[in-house]
Amino acid sequence: xxxxxxxxxxxxxxxxxxxxxxxxxxxxxxxxxxxxxxxxxxxxxxxxxxxxxxxxxxxxxxxxxxxxxxxxxxxxxxxxxxxxxxxxxxxxxxxxxxxxxxxxxxxxxxxxxxxxxxxxxxxxxxxxxxxxxxxxxxxxxxxxxxxxxxxxxxxxxxxxxxxxxxxxxxxxxxxxxxxxxxxxxxxxxxxxxxxxxxxxxxxxxxxxxxxxxxxxxxxxxxxxxxxxxxxxxxxxxxxxxxxxxxxxxxxxxxxxxxxxxxxxxxxxxxxxxxxxxxxxxxxxxxxxxxxxxxxxxxxxxxxxxxxxxxxxxxxxxxxxxxxxxxxxxxxxxxxxxxxxxxxxxxxxxxxxxxxxxxxxx
Ligand code: ATP
Numbered sequence: 001x002x003x004x005x006x007x008x009x010x011x012x013x014x015x016x017x018x019x020x021x022x023x024x025x026x027x028x029x030x031x032x033x034x035x036x037x038x039x040x041x042x043x044x045x046x047x048x049x050x051x052x053x054x055x056x057x058x059x060x061x062x063x064x065x066x067x068x069x070x071x072x073x074x075x076x077x078x079x080x081x082x083x084x085x086x087x088x089x090x091x092x093x094x095x096x097x098x099x100x101x102x103x104x105x106x107x108x109x110x111x112x113x114x115x116x117x118x119x120x121x122x123x124x125x126x127x128x129x130x131x132x133x134x135x136x137x138x139x140x141x142x143x144x145x146x147x148x149x150x151x152x153x154x155x156x157x158x159x160x161x162x163x164x165x166x167x168x169x170x171x172x173x174x175x176x177x178x179x180x181x182x183x184x185x186x187x188x189x190x191x192x193x194x195x196x197x198x199x200x201x202x203x204x205x206x207x208x209x210x211x212x213x214x215x216x217x218x219x220x221x222x223x224x225x226x227x228x229x230x231x232x233x234x235x236x237x238x239x240x241x242x243x244x245x246x247x248x249x250x251x252x253x254x255x256x257x258x259x260x261x262x263x264x265x266x267x268x269x270x271x272x273x274x275x276x277x278x279x280x281x282x283x284x285x286x287x288x289x290x291x292x293x294x295x296x297x298x299x300x301x302x303x304x305x306x307x308x309x310x311x312x313x314x315x316x317x318x319x320x321x322x323x324x325x326x327x328x329x330x331x332x333x334x335x336x337x338x339x340x341x342x343x344x345x346x347x348x349x350x351x352x353x354x355x356x357x358x359x360x361x
Contacts, residue, residue, distance in 0.1 A: 002026035002027055002028050002029075003027055003028060003029040003030075003031075003063065003064060003155075003187050004025075004026070004027040004050070004061065004062070004063055004155070004187065004189075005025075005026050005027075005060075005061065005062045006023045006024060006025040006026075006046070006050075006059070006060075006061050007024060007059055007060040007061070007062070008022050008023070008024060008058065008059040008060070009022070009023040009024075009046070009049070009056050009058075009059035009060070009061065010022055010023075010056060010057045010058045010059050011042070011045050011049060011054070011056050011057050011211075012057045018211055019042045019045040019211055020042045020045055020046060020049075020056070020059075020211045021210070021211040021212050022059070022212065023042075023046060023059070023211075023212070023213060024213070025206060025213060025216065027187060027189065028187070029187055030185035030186065030187055031185075031187055031188070031203055031204065032181050032185075032188045032190065032201060032202060032203045033188065033189050033190065033202060033203065033204050033205070033206060034190050034191075034192055034197070034198035034199075034201055034202025034204070034205045034206070035047075035189060035190065035191045035192070035205075035206045035208060036191075036192055036193065036194075036195065036198040036205060036206070036207055036208070036234070037207055037208035037209055037214075037234075038193075038209065039193070041208040041209055041210060041211065042208055042210075042211040043159075043191040043208060044083065044159055044191060046189075046208075047080060047157045047159055047189060047191060048080075049061065050068070050078070050155075050157060050189070051073070051076075051078060051079075051080045051157055052068070052073030052076060053073075053080075063076065063155075076155070077153050077154045077155065078153050078154065078155035078156070078157060079100065079148050079151050079153045079155075079156065079157065080148070080156075080157035080158070080159065081144045081145050081147075081148050081156075081157070081158045081159060081161045082144065082159055083159045083160050083163070085132075085140045085141055085143070085144040086144065087132040087140055087143060087144060087147075088132075089131065089132050089133060090131070091131070091132075092128065092129055092130060092131055093119075093124060093127050093128050093129070093130055093131075093132075093135065093143050094115055094119075094128045094129065096132070096143055096147055097115045097118065097119065097124075097143060097146045097147045097150050098111045098114075098115050098150065099147060100147065100148075100150060100151030101114060101115075101150060101151065114150050114152075115128075115146075115150055118146045118149045118150050119146060121149075121176055121180070122142045122143075122145065122146050122149075122173075122176070123142070124139070124142055124143060124146060127139060127143075137164045138164045138165045138166065138169060140164075141161065141162070141163070141164045141165065142165075142173070144161070145158070145161050145173075149180065152184070152186070153186070154186060154187065155186070155187045155188075155189075156186055156187070156188040156189070157188075157189050158188065158189070158190045158191065159191045160191055160192060160193065161173075161177075161190070162174065162177075162192075162194075162197065163192075163193070163194075170197075174197060174200060174201055177201060178200075178201055190202065195234060195235050195236075195237070196237075198219070199219045199222075199223070199235065200219075202219060203218070204216060204217060204218055205217065205218070205219060205222050207222065207230075207231050207234060209230055214227065214228060214230055214231050215227040215228070215231045222235060223235050223236065225360075226351065226360060227359065227360055228353065228357075228358045228359045228360055229242065229279065229281070229353045229358035229359075229360075230358060232281050232351060232353070232360075236283055236284070238284050238316060238327035238329065239327075240281045240282065240283050240284075240351070241281070241282045241283070241284065241287070241326040241327060242279055242280070242281050242353075243257075243259045243279065243280045243281075243282075243324070244259060244277075244278075244279045244355060245257055245258050245259025245260070245277075245278065245279075245280065246258055246259075246275075246276055246277045246278060246355075247266075247275045247276065247278055248263075248275070249275040254266055254267070254268050254298075255275070257278075257280060259280070260321075260322045260323055260324065261322055262301065262321065262322060264298075264299055264300075264301050265298040265299055266299065266347065267299050267347050270347050270348070270350075276355075277355035277356075278352055278353070278354070278355050278361070279352070279353040279354070279355050279358070280350060280351075280352060280353075281350065281351035281352070281353060282345050282346075282349070282350055282351075283329075283349065283351075284316065284326075284327040284328050284329035285328075285329045285330075285331075286345060286346040286349040286350070287326070287328040287329075287343050287344070287345055287346075288328075288330070288343065288344045288345075288346065289317060289328060289330060289334055289336060289341055289342070289343055290341070290342040290343065290344055291334075292341075292342075294342075296342055297344065299344065299345070299347065300342045300343065300344045301321070301342070301343060302340055302341070302342055303319040303320065303321045303326070303340075303341060303342075303343055304319060304320045304321070304339070304340060304341075305317055305318075305319055305336055305337075305338050305339060305340075305341045306318045306319065306320055306338060307338065308334075308336065310333075313331065314329055314330065314331050315329070315330050315331075315332075315333060315334060316328070316329055317329075317330070317336070317341075319341075319343070328343060
């Protein structure tokens with residue numbers, strides 16, 4: 001049975017702003033669930049309602065089968081790290097981190113050792129005597145995270161806990177959070193804007209858009225089998241290439257895909273889901289540059305290579321094709337001069353979406 005269950009949860013603020021529109025979501029015991037989506041899609045509101053800081057307009061939440069309304073916020077054994085840290089300005093880093101355990105009247109030596117252990121892991125030992133005003137934004141963010149880890153609640157709610165850290169610290173904190181979760185698999189709902197963070201930390205990812213859930217799945221499911229164009233575009237860097245066109249069913253030959261002023265034959269073994277208007281999605285790594293001299297196949301197409309970006313371990317080809325731009329990613333170093341080149345899609349990886357709804361076919 002799932003630990004937390006959101007059922008048809010809706011929230012409209014007093015000024016009429018709709019924030020959540022019918023959220024159905026199950027979170028398992030010990031799961032680390034990443035919640036991602038663009039700004040304003042309702043991620044924080046979802047966590048705040050679970051933490052008891054806001055009320056839903058309708059719908060229901062249960063924890064271990066018990067209605068949330070029947071559990072007093074102080075008895076919910078969950079704690080939240082807020083986007084704005086919410087540290088007590090008059091207390092030191094140590095006192096901020098110790099606050100939860102002190103409120104539970106735990107023995108002094110236990111508090112001391114718990115705070116020191118967490119401060120060490122988060123690299124905060126040297127700052128333990130300072131007040132929040134005397135440390136940087138990134139350090140405050142780690143103190144807020146530390147305060148939650150010291151309390152060790154059964155449910156952790158993290159609202160963008162790594163957003164103010166530089167790239168290096170962010171990656172080491174990500175590793176630390178993953179390790180902490182491995183050692184103590186505590187149910188965690190983790191809000192982030194960052195697709196890499198969601199992919200690398202989340203055991204499952206919940207993708208939200210406009211107060212609704214677009215898809216819930218493992219990182220592999222979300223990347224390889226997105227339910228719709230929105231999810232497909234949200235994950236992947238550079239983003240997926242999308243071509244809006246139509247499939248023309250050649251009764252005497254193989255079907256072809258037409259878009260803008262272009263047309264390419266589809267491989268005979270590929271059965272596109274439909275004929276007519278459609279949107280084709282090809283990830284940058286599913287386009288292969290064909291070295292000059294190799295025979296061009298019917299399913300290849302010619303594009304203009306504008307620039308190659310070298311990332312060290314990969315190359316990004318910036319291409320243009322009549323009126324649209326597209327990206328190709330290759331792990332091998334390739335020497336192509338700018339100009340006309342031939343590319344070949346890995347057709348078996350192609351994703352097809354409904355032209356109007358954007359849902360995957
Ligand atoms: P971000 O990633 O920018 O933090 P979010 O996905 O967490 O965004 P929420 O903070 O949950 O989004 O906000 C959802 C919607 O509700 C937004 O349109 C926001 O402007 C609105 N909203 C949030 N709090 C209030 C409030 N107290 N009164 C009115 N509208 C609100």
